[in-house]
Amino acid sequence: MTFVLPVGPQHPSLKEPEFFRFEVKGEEIVDVDIRLGYAHRGIEEAFSRRNYKHNVYLAERICGICNVVHSTTYCQTIEQLAGIEPPERAKYIRTIIMELERIHSHLLWLGVAAHQIGFDTLFMLAWRDREEVMDMRELISGGRVHSATNTIGGVRRNVKLEHIPEMLRRLDKLEKSTGYYADLWGSDRTILARCSKVGVLSKDDAVKFCAVGPVARASNLKLDIRRNDPYGTYEALSFDVVTESEGDVWARGTVRLREILESIRIVRQALHELPSGPLRVPVELKIPPNETLERTEAPRGELVYYARSNGTETPERIRVRTPTYGNFASMKSMFIGGTVAEIPIVMWSIDPCFGCNDRATILDARTGKVSVVNFKQLKRWRR
């Protein structure tokens, strides 16, 4: 007989709410069901209620950690919709802050992953070094997390000449420490014991369920939008698309760590080649009827924006497909056959990012039946 193990919405592995219903047979997971929507804020509808400029800030608030890639993708989509070409310097500044974001996102991932497997020293070290990136972002935009750098037609903040030596110095420091973490990730007994051959996603399943980002690349799929469908300045910059073949949690970590090193390379190149010129071009916000699709490589994978204009200052429809949404379909095959102790680290290995709701799950101890109860019912029971 199987036993139902509810995990969430108050979560062991994430600071965000989502509900997972595991069916277990002893220690072994035999089935999993995921419930989404605890953080659904109706942003797609909100997009079509605000004008194009306001929506830059809304896009930025879809996700705190990857706010720059959201605003960049949004701005690129609208620029394409309106036929605007942003200045070269703006494209380079976007690349710099997007890659800094990737570095900070991956280091954050490393820290939390280390914490999940009980390796808190590594957690502290990774987050200490993440401060270097946060400081660099503060240098450019004045904000450690939210940069508010992007605008339609270019950028609002400049990378000043006097910032460059400071940034290069910090990048050197980061490169050294990331190299050390990458070595550690491949040799430490605790990490190998907890991550190797755990939560395996085969290449076939990754293709079948349309996995994206580091999850796909760890299953040996060479899929990176920066290379496959280059945008901004990525065509002119040299970097390697990192892949691993194991498909387990360890491989996903290795891919992310090696990607930090590639991102450092990209930032250095972009700082070196940074062209002079204006930061933005003026834009007309009344965009004639048109539609377009744009995608970028966010730290977590392929980010897709679809936009349709209708001749006014407000978009008709904006659709956003975030990378975590794209990776949910492949989560099931990572869990099934694994054990209960693996749940937090496997869950974290896709680097999920969710956004709260009003439901509770009740497990009847006599019959083993699970039912979902809404807030009204809970209030009735309280009386």
Add this chain to the structure above:
Amino acid sequence: MDSKNVVELIKEYASNVRTTDERSLFVTVDLKNFEKMLQKLKEAGVTHISTITGVDTGDFVEVIYHFDCRPAMLSLKIFLPRDDPKIQTISGIFPGAVLYERDLMEMLGVRVEGHPDPRRLFLPDDWPEGEYPLRKGWREKKR
């Protein structure tokens, strides 16, 4: 496949083709040719569906399937009548579409027939039947 190759592959089933650049195109298809076109894409090695977008235009519910043909992005459009939008599931051919179809069902009220798991995805369980938040005028109606 770039846009040109994609057009070459599917033009016999397409009713309208708009190529925006070599890596992006919008194609309209009729309901009767839809499955043939999907089979054709599958045979040509397309495996990745990026997402499904639903747009309520007022007259129609437009469903747009975004396929990654590496590198071209094919946006496959299909127009459904607004009073009774229904379409066959594509999850048999492209299993990655399962969640996007659930999203489409609850947000726009499109009936996806043959879907293996037609439960709600984002909306709560006590959400009223027949209320589709991305339908045009839904919010005004609620006030």
